[in-house]
Amino acid sequence: MRLRYSRILVSSGLAFLCAVGAANASAATNTNAFNRVRLVATLNGQPALQEANWTIFSVNDQRHPAATLPRHSGTVFLSAGQYRAIVRLDGIIKQTSFRVESETENIVKVAMDHANG
Numbered sequence: 001m002r003l004r005y006s007r008i009l010v011s012s013g014l015a016f017l018c019a020v021g022a023a024n025a026s027a028a029t030n031t032n033a034f035n036r037v038r039l040v041a042t043l044n045g046q047p048a049l050q051e052a053n054w055t056i057f058s059v060n061d062q063r064h065p066a067a068t069l070p071r072h073s074g075t076v077f078l079s080a081g082q083y084r085a086i087v088r089l090d091g092i093i094k095q096t097s098f099r100v101e102s103e104t105e106n107i108v109k110v111a112m113d114h115a116n117g
Contacts, residue, residue: 041110051072060082082097
């Protein structure tokens with residue numbers, strides 16, 4: 001097993017190396033059922049760069065949010081499955097449904113532009 005050093009601590013002139021076994025670290029990652037999901041609220045096709053609020057619900061639990069994000073873009077971690085996102089920005093509320101796949105990059109973009117009319 002190859003060791004990966006994660007931290008060096010110095011106390012009273014002594015250095016301590018905190019080692020993490022690489023096999024154990026990768027095993028923990030493989031058993032973790034959460035996947036990285038990048039959320040992006042856009043205006044005119046570009047990141048909104050304004051305060052937005054995301055609320056993510058699993059289709060299996062519409063009462064308790066699976067994740068929240070208090071800004072226009074960011075990353076959350078969700079298990080694979082079906083979700084619904086509600087995004088609020090400057091009085092505009094939009095919703096979208098999306099699916100999170102395991103071992104893939106998941107990106108959810110929501111256009112927050114006013115509806116033409």
